[in-house]
Amino acid sequence: MGRQASPATDDLAREVRALINDARAELGATVNAVLTRLYWRVGRRLRIDVLRGARAGYGKQIIGKRKSSTVLNPAWNC
Secondary structure, eight states, X not given: OOOOXXXXXHHHHHHHHXXXXXXXXXXXXXXXXXXXXXXXXXXXXXXXXXXXXXXXXXXXXXXXXXXXXXXXXXXXXX
């Protein structure tokens, strides 16, 4: 025979689940912040050490290709 959980046990289980879900959400936000900071720092080091502080030229090529292949609405005045 299985025992039924008391209302207090159900409340406890519900609260523990909520605590776990809150911790997961907080962990996800923390990981995202740390990864963003890591990628920014790597990019900064590459700009300083590899590009000698200059901007990479590939951005202009990408924008030029996108601009020529994108149909724009004439009302946008681009």
